[in-house]
Amino acid sequence: MHSLTSLFEAKSVAVVGASNDPHKLGGRPIAYMKRLGYAGQLIPVNPKSDIIQGLPAKRSLADLDSPVDLAVIATPGALVEKVIKEGIENGIKNFVVFASGYAEVGAEGDAKQQQLQELFKNTDARLLGPNCLGFINTETQLIGSFTTAMEENPLKAGGFSFAGHSGALGAYWLDKTIQADIGVSKWISSGNETNVQLAEIVEYLAYDQQTKVISLYIEEIRDADKFEQALLVAQQQGKPVIALKGGKTAAGALATKAHTNSNALNGVDYQAIFDKTGVIEVDSLSEMINYAKFYIQGHTLQGKKIGIVSISGGAGVMLTDQLENAGLSVSKFSPKLADEMRPHLSSFSTSQNPVDLTAAMVAEPQMLPNVTNMLVDSNEFDAVVIFMGLMGSIAERLTEGLLQLEKKPNCPVLLIWMGGRKELLSTISDNGTMVFEEIPELVSLLSKLN
Amino acid sequence: MHSLTSLFEAKSVAVVGASNDPHKLGGRPIAYMKRLGYAGQLIPVNPKSDIIQGLPAKRSLADLDSPVDLAVIATPGALVEKVIKEGIENGIKNFVVFASGYAEVGAEGDAKQQQLQELFKNTDARLLGPNCLGFINTETQLIGSFTTAMEENPLKAGGFSFAGHSGALGAYWLDKTIQADIGVSKWISSGNETNVQLAEIVEYLAYDQQTKVISLYIEEIRDADKFEQALLVAQQQGKPVIALKGGKTAAGALATKAHTNSNALNGVDYQAIFDKTGVIEVDSLSEMINYAKFYIQGHTLQGKKIGIVSISGGAGVMLTDQLENAGLSVSKFSPKLADEMRPHLSSFSTSQNPVDLTAAMVAEPQMLPNVTNMLVDSNEFDAVVIFMGLMGSIAERLTEGLLQLEKKPNCPVLLIWMGGRKELLSTISDNGTMVFEEIPELVSLLSKLN
Numbered sequence: 001m002h003s004l005t006s007l008f009e010a011k012s013v014a015v016v017g018a019s020n021d022p023h024k025l026g027g028r029p030i031a032y033m034k035r036l037g038y039a040g041q042l043i044p045v046n047p048k049s050d051i052i053q054g055l056p057a058k059r060s061l062a063d064l065d066s067p068v069d070l071a072v073i074a075t076p077g078a079l080v081e082k083v084i085k086e087g088i089e090n091g092i093k094n095f096v097v098f099a100s101g102y103a104e105v106g107a108e109g110d111a112k113q114q115q116l117q118e119l120f121k122n123t124d125a126r127l128l129g130p131n132c133l134g135f136i137n138t139e140t141q142l143i144g145s146f147t148t149a150m151e152e153n154p155l156k157a158g159g160f161s162f163a164g165h166s167g168a169l170g171a172y173w174l175d176k177t178i179q180a181d182i183g184v185s186k187w188i189s190s191g192n193e194t195n196v197q198l199a200e201i202v203e204y205l206a207y208d209q210q211t212k213v214i215s216l217y218i219e220e221i222r223d224a225d226k227f228e229q230a231l232l233v234a235q236q237q238g239k240p241v242i243a244l245k246g247g248k249t250a251a252g253a254l255a256t257k258a259h260t261n262s263n264a265l266n267g268v269d270y271q272a273i274f275d276k277t278g279v280i281e282v283d284s285l286s287e288m289i290n291y292a293k294f295y296i297q298g299h300t301l302q303g304k305k306i307g308i309v310s311i312s313g314g315a316g317v318m319l320t321d322q323l324e325n326a327g328l329s330v331s332k333f334s335p336k337l338a339d340e341m342r343p344h345l346s347s348f349s350t351s352q353n354p355v356d357l358t359a360a361m362v363a364e365p366q367m368l369p370n371v372t373n374m375l376v377d378s379n380e381f382d383a384v385v386i387f388m389g390l391m392g393s394i395a396e397r398l399t400e401g402l403l404q405l406e407k408k409p410n411c412p413v414l415l416i417w418m419g420g421r422k423e424l425l426s427t428i429s430d431n432g433t434m435v436f437e438e439i440p441e442l443v444s445l446l447s448k449l450n
Numbered sequence: 451m452h453s454l455t456s457l458f459e460a461k462s463v464a465v466v467g468a469s470n471d472p473h474k475l476g477g478r479p480i481a482y483m484k485r486l487g488y489a490g491q492l493i494p495v496n497p498k499s500d501i502i503q504g505l506p507a508k509r510s511l512a513d514l515d516s517p518v519d520l521a522v523i524a525t526p527g528a529l530v531e532k533v534i535k536e537g538i539e540n541g542i543k544n545f546v547v548f549a550s551g552y553a554e555v556g557a558e559g560d561a562k563q564q565q566l567q568e569l570f571k572n573t574d575a576r577l578l579g580p581n582c583l584g585f586i587n588t589e590t591q592l593i594g595s596f597t598t599a600m601e602e603n604p605l606k607a608g609g610f611s612f613a614g615h616s617g618a619l620g621a622y623w624l625d626k627t628i629q630a631d632i633g634v635s636k637w638i639s640s641g642n643e644t645n646v647q648l649a650e651i652v653e654y655l656a657y658d659q660q661t662k663v664i665s666l667y668i669e670e671i672r673d674a675d676k677f678e679q680a681l682l683v684a685q686q687q688g689k690p691v692i693a694l695k696g697g698k699t700a701a702g703a704l705a706t707k708a709h710t711n712s713n714a715l716n717g718v719d720y721q722a723i724f725d726k727t728g729v730i731e732v733d734s735l736s737e738m739i740n741y742a743k744f745y746i747q748g749h750t751l752q753g754k755k756i757g758i759v760s761i762s763g764g765a766g767v768m769l770t771d772q773l774e775n776a777g778l779s780v781s782k783f784s785p786k787l788a789d790e791m792r793p794h795l796s797s798f799s800t801s802q803n804p805v806d807l808t809a810a811m812v813a814e815p816q817m818l819p820n821v822t823n824m825l826v827d828s829n830e831f832d833a834v835v836i837f838m839g840l841m842g843s844i845a846e847r848l849t850e851g852l853l854q855l856e857k858k859p860n861c862p863v864l865l866i867w868m869g870g871r872k873e874l875l876s877t878i879s880d881n882g883t884m885v886f887e888e889i890p891e892l893v894s895l896l897s898k899l900n
Contacts, residue, residue: 166764251780252771258800259763313709314616321702330701350708419625
């Protein structure tokens with residue numbers, strides 16, 4: 001059992017500062033766990049009420065009949081120390097603290113944070129936070145978080161996990177995975193990291209059975225060796241790691257200091273660690289989500305050779321330029337493939353890569369799956385990219401063609417459909433073909449996979 | 451009057467190969483001009499009908515009572531030469547040819563194209579195409595094109611113009627301007643450019659009163675001096691030029707050859723020309739549309755100093771890093787500004803750039819316009835960027851705040867609202883604040899403006 005298992009997989013949880021109002025900080029975790037059916041024991045703690053949101057409540061952690069696995073502390077900062085002391089005295093081993101106003105706000109907060117840290121010194125108790133949004137475990141619907149991102153839509157359970165130094169970015173991540181219909185396993189906001197740090201969380205996720213793809217938002221790498229070690233475990237376990245790194249410039253590092261008291265430019269060469277451990281660095285959450293989709297749909301890119309099928313000559317040209325400039329190869333057809341392809345194309349098309357289907361496809365939509373399958377079957381490419389735009393009244397027929405595409409694990413087919421209709425794109429994506437709106441986002445994805 | 455005025459501003463037009471079917475190549479231009487109310491005289495030409503789409507038709511160009519300004523030829527390629535001969539003989543000065551199968555398909559087509567070109571040798575008649583999608587002039591609703599992009603939505607008239615070597619990319623451009631609610635002036639697909647070439651078109655647009663912003667898709671620059679000259683005219687006229695360049699790699703140039711018989715790597719140093727004439731090179735149509743919005747909303751960026759207001763500390767960090775890495779400056783507050791700002795922030799925030807509003811803003815939404823206006827008024831920044839994400843139930847109140855923002859011409863405010871609600875974003879955008887979904891697209895825009 002990993003050192004963080006009893007925290008992230010707690011079978012009983014007390015929420016301290018529990019509120020009857022499901023929209024308040026101390027009300028949200030309870031409301032979420034009630035709604036989603038948390039598989040463990042849930043105990044609200046409030047000094048003034050015996051019933052919170054319909055659940056029997058305790059007046060303090062000292063009143064519990066037996067220690068819970070986890071105490072989620074949603075009280076104001078002034079009460080946090082007292083609550084933790086009480087909890088530790090009563091045998092609780094794991095705490096989450098939401099409150100802000102610690103080392104991220106300067107000298108006074110720094111002292112407060114050291115006092116907090118002190119409480120854990122001679123114990124084996126663990127603390128996530130302070131100044132964090134907590135965590136989510138979809139397996140048991142353990143929602144130790146007050147994030148508003150899942151207020152309207154529930155999370156789908158799946159293999160994509162997140163951990164990071166920004167709760168807000170984490171919340172946007174949740175919203176984006178919900179919009180993209182990607183299943184989530186663990187979601188962890190580590191805040192000021194007084195006790196539980198990102199390296200240990202990464203190690204936990206690397207060993208976690210449910211987690212298939214790990215994504216991170218990193219400000220300070222506090223223990224470079226431990227961090228690298230954890231990433232190596234993820235690599236050994238065959239789990240791709242996708243990372244956003246914050247605080248790469250002097251101005252950015254100044255902002256991380258005010259954000260989570262992170263010393264982002266602490267001399268750790270994060271790029272060397274990423275290179276060594278195969279971490280993919282991205283620039284945005286949207287890009288992160290694209291990689292997750294690629295891996296979760298089961299694709300891999302095993303080489304540089306890309307075949308292109310385009311309805312637009314100009315788009316084929318742009319795609320070719322950008323792929324080539326990104327280090328991929330829009331490689332020439334073998335004479336055999338060129339000969340085989342020719343009869344399937346209009347007389348206005350040249351049998352070469354990229355294949356320009358021209359407007360001839362409008363009269364013969366079957367050309368699209370036929371030509372694409374020929375490229376996939378040729379074994380001359382490591383991936384095939386289709387470019388389409390608009391297509392008006394034949395969009396449905398073309399979608400049917402795209403649903404017929406052969407699936408070969410060593411040659412994924414990716415689709416750019418500019419101005420495509422949302423419902424058709426969803427159908428295609430659900431069928432296991434990745435869909436993009438623009439050329440650069442696809443090129444960026446393939447370039448970093450290689 | 452410019453050499454291309456009588457083509458692009460024709461006051462009478464014959465459509466040869468006219469069809470009763472509004473979805474056919476020879477039916478679309480007529481159907482569009484009828485629906486939109488072309489301000490000139492429209493004459494269908496069809497050898498077998500006296501009435502086409504309810505309009506009196508002629509049997510051939512020889513049958514016209516007087517020469518029209520423009521003949522749009524929508525016949526199959528085999529008939530094109532005959533029609534043009536007849537047109538020239540009868541005093542017509544401008545032609546558009548849609549048909550493909552010319553130099554872009556190899557030796558046989560090349561001969562065909564030379565024959566076509568021959569017809570114009572000792573005349574002052576002009577030809578747009580062949581292998582093109584024609585053109586649109588929204589001022590008179592002259593639609594010399596069969597593009598399907600405006601089938602569902604009409605074009606809004608305005609100041610954004612496009613010319614380029616790809617009809618399909620042009621069609622996606624039309625769709626994107628319609629979606630982005632940007633008004634269009636001229637839209638021109640130049641195809642194989644046997645006679646009218648891009649340089650001359652750029653010059654026409656540079657002098658065109660209606661055109662305020664020019665966008666281009668360029669494969670081959672055929673006459674470098676003339677092209678540069680035309681771009682200099684645009685610069686002198688204060689018209690920004692935004693360009694996509696196709697065929698920058700050997701593989702890409704091979705594709706342009708098959709596309710529009712363009713020799714994209716013909717030795718012309720397009721980058722030197724762009725640098726000299728202030729052309730902004732982009733990588734996608736979406737990026738092109740962003741620049742158009744920026745200019746059409748009347749913004750300018752006069753320096754490198756960017757102020758940031760963020761609801762997320764992490765997003766503020768990422769934005770800072772990416773702006774700094776792109777050569778912009780997330781510059782420090784003056785001590786005066788830092789002091790003035792402090793009382794307006796929560797005790798968890800540091801009074802520095804980027805400003806992290808923290809969750810305190812949720813309780814006090816007025817903080818957003820107050821802080822933003824302080825940055826704008828400080829005269830310490832050339833632009834202010836706001837980052838927001840989600841915001842659930844207070845999204846409407848925040849939108850009201852954003853609509854109150856001061857407008858200063860030398861300090862545009864730009865907004866990233868991740869996961870923002872579409873209808874609110876539209877309201878904000880209509881009010882003159884540019885809206886983005888992700889950090890990299892905003893950074894890319896600002897970086898190339900500077």
